Every structure is written in structure tokens, then in C-alpha cells.
Amino acid sequence: MFETLPASIQVVEVGPRDGLQNEAATIATADKLKLIEALAQAGLDQIEITSFVSPKWIPQLADGPDLARQVMQIDSLSRLQTSALVPNLKGYSAAKEAGLKQINLFMSASESHSKKNINKSIDEALATMAEVAQVAKADGKRVRCYVSVVFACPYEGPIAPQASLDICRKLLDMGVDEISLGDTIGAATPNQVVALIKLLAPEVPLARLALHFHDTRGTALANVLAGIESGITIFDASIGGLGGCPYAPGASGNLATEDLIYMLNGMGIKTGVDLEKLTKAGFLAQEILGRPLPGRYLKARFAECALQEKKESQKV
Numbered sequence: 598m599f600e601t602l603p604a605s606i607q608v609v610e611v612g613p614r615d616g617l618q619n620e621a622a623t624i625a626t627a628d629k630l631k632l633i634e635a636l637a638q639a640g641l642d643q644i645e646i647t648s649f650v651s652p653k654w655i656p657q658l659a660d661g662p663d664l665a666r667q668v669m670q671i672d673s674l675s676r677l678q679t680s681a682l683v684p685n686l687k688g689y690s691a692a693k694e695a696g697l698k699q700i701n702l703f704m705s706a707s708e709s710h711s712k713k714n715i716n717k718s719i720d721e722a723l724a725t726m727a728e729v730a731q732v733a734k735a736d737g738k739r740v741r742c743y744v745s746v747v748f749a750c751p752y753e754g755p756i757a758p759q760a761s762l763d764i765c766r767k768l769l770d771m772g773v774d775e776i777s778l779g780d781t782i783g784a785a786t787p788n789q790v791v792a793l794i795k796l797l798a799p800e801v802p803l804a805r806l807a808l809h810f811h812d813t814r815g816t817a818l819a820n821v822l823a824g825i826e827s828g829i830t831i832f833d834a835s836i837g838g839l840g841g842c843p844y845a846p847g848a849s850g851n852l853a854t855e856d857l858i859y860m861l862n863g864m865g866i867k868t869g870v871d872l873e874k875l876t877k878a879g880f881l882a883q884e885i886l887g888r889p890l891p892g893r894y895l896k897a898r899f900a901e902c903a904l905q906e907k908k909e910s911q912k913v
């Protein structure tokens with residue numbers, strides 16, 4: 598078992614975007630910045646900081662341009678692979694103006710989710726992605742593209758893996774550097790992950806594929822393991838398990854970054870992330886949001902810390 602584990606895994610932190618886009622409360626830009634700094638201090642070097650989408654569609658991230666400008670003014674952050682979600686040329690112009698080195702396009706493997714999320718059919722979305730990718734590549738930007746609902750769509754049910762293959766072929770033709778396959782409603786099981794990667798592998802270089810699991814039904818870590826065994830070495834995760842797509846009913850939090858790092862540490866796979874510092878970032882996220890977050894490791898550490906504090910207070 599596990600004879601071919603990779604030496605290292607790239608973890609892409611999406612909490613400040615995928616996590617905060619789904620919060621009911623408005624989070625202050627200064628708090629978002631503090632959280633991004635704490636995540637960077639923990640060693641995360643790829644952080645999706647916000648979105649440049651319509652503020653009417655995602656009001657929670659309406660401060661995207663301001664936040665990105667502030668992030669890029671902090672030396673330690675501007676050196677990282679900071680990125681933002683971009684749906685069209687308007688969003689790209691804002692990302693370029695902020696000085697981001699990477700943009701993250703997004704589209705869906707189902708027509709219904711595509712319509713609900715970006716008001717475009719799959720073909721219209723592909724045309725827009727091509728338009729933005731062309732300009733971004735000419736500007737020397739790194740381009741990632743998410744494909745959402747690759748396993749199941751909240752409106753259409755199960756999605757055939759062939760749909761992802763057709764989209765991936767087109768994204769590679771556009772010069773997209775990395776494709777992140779999204780289990781947007783956290784419905785996949787490990788066998789489906791293995792089957793999808795097996796179908797894509799002959800045509801899509803595995804080093805350019807990432808997996809993006811939401812943990813709605815508790816299968817995210819099992820799916821990561823299936824991904825690792827299939828040769829994937831890039832995984833998205835969100836601090837504390839924050840997250841969800843407002844245009845995918847039932848989509849709850851992403852795989853928690855701390856849960857992922859805990860598992861990879863235990864398996865001897867390097868990530869460059871310090872789990873104790875990451876836990877502090879998780880506690881900060883809880884403080885900012887004013888509620889406990891769903892990540893399991895965070896809950897366990899929170900209980901341990903409370904016990905430790907109690908013991909120390911009894912000593913005095």
C-alpha cells in the first residue's frame with residue numbers, strides 16, 4: 598500500500614475567496630488582509646485572495662480590487678503566487694491593475710450550473726475564457742482555470758467524465774497552465790476520482806491538474822488520497838473548511854487546509870506548511886467570523902488548547 602507516494606504536494610489555499618464568498622456577514626477588508634498574512638506566515642505560497650466578479654453577484658468580495666492592491670503592497674505577500682478569480686475581460690483588467698501574477702478563470706461541466714453561476718452556456722463560457730486567456734498569456738500571467746461540478750451538478754445530477762475531458766482539451770488549447778477540477782457540491786467518492794483521472798491522463802499532463810474538493814459529505818480526504826494514488830500533486834483547500842458556491846445549492850465548505858496538512862504530514866509528504874502556524878490562522882479565521890469553523894483538526898486543537906489553559910490556570 599502507498600508504494601508510490603509523491604515527496605511533496607502543492608497546497609493551494611482558496612479560503613479568502615471560496616471561503617469568504619459564501620459568508621452571510623460582510624468581512625472588513627483589514628480582517629481579510631490579516632487572514633491572508635497569517636496564511637502566508639504558515640508557509641502557504643499559493644493563495645487565492647479574492648474575486649474580480651460582479652459585486653451584484655458576489656457582494657462579499659466587492660472589495661476585491663482594494664484588497665488585492667493592499668496585498669500587492671506588502672513585500673512578503675507580493676512575492677507569493679497570489680491569484681484571484683476572474684470571469685471576463687473586465688475582471689482581468691482589475692486583476693492586471695492590481696499586479697497579480699496569476700488569474701483563475703472558472704467555468705462548469707454542466708450547462709445548468711454554468712447558466713446559474715456566470716449566466717453563460719458552456720460554449721459561451723469557453724469563448725470568454727479563450728478571450729481572457731489570450732490576453733493574460735500575452736501579458737505573461739499564469740492562468741489557472743476551474744472546471745466546476747465535474748462529478749455532480751446540483752441541478753442535473755451525475756456528470757459524465759467525458760464532459761470534463763472535452764473541456765480540458767479546449768482549455769489546454771487556449772494555453773491554460775493549470776486546470777482545477779471542482780467537486781463543487783462534495784458528492785464524489787474515491788472510485789469516481791480514479792476513473793476521471795484515468796480518462797484525462799492520456800491527454801492532460803497530470804502536473805497541470807489540480808483537485809478541488811468540497812467536504813459536504815465527508816469524502817474529501819478519501820478523494821485526495823485517491824487523487825494522490827492517481828498521480829495528482831496539487832490540491833486546493835480552505836482554512837477551517839470555509840467555503841461554498843452561492844450558485845450551487847447544498848455546496849458547503851471546502852476540504853479544510855489543516856485537515857489536509859495533518860494527513861500529509863502524517864504520511865511524510867512535504868507541503869512547506871507549518872501546521873501550528875496554520876492552526877493559528879484557523880483560530881484567527883474563527884475570531885474574524887465569530888463562530889467555530891467546521892475543520893476537524895481545528896476543533897481538536899481548539900479543545901486541546903482549552904484543556905491546556907485550564908490546567909495552567911489550576912496550577913496558579
Ligand code: HMG
Binds near residue numbers: 649651744778
Ligand atoms: P452578467 O449579469 O451576465 O454580466 O454577469 P454583464 O456582462 O451583463 O454585466 C452585468 C453587470 O456586472 C454590469 O454592471 C457589469 O459592468 C458588471 P451594471 O452595468 O449592471 O452596473 N460586471 C462586472 N463588475 C465587476 N467585475 C466584473 C464584472 N463583469 C461584469 N468582472 C458575470 C456575468 C460573470 C459578471 C456574473 O455572473 C458574475 O460575476 N458571476 C460570478 C459568480 C461567482 O463568483 N460564483 C462563485 C465562484 S465559482 C465557485 O465558487 C466554484 C469554484 O470554487 C470551483 C468549485 O468549487 O467547483 C471556483
Ligand code: MG
Binds near residue numbers: 779781842
Ligand atoms: Mg469551490
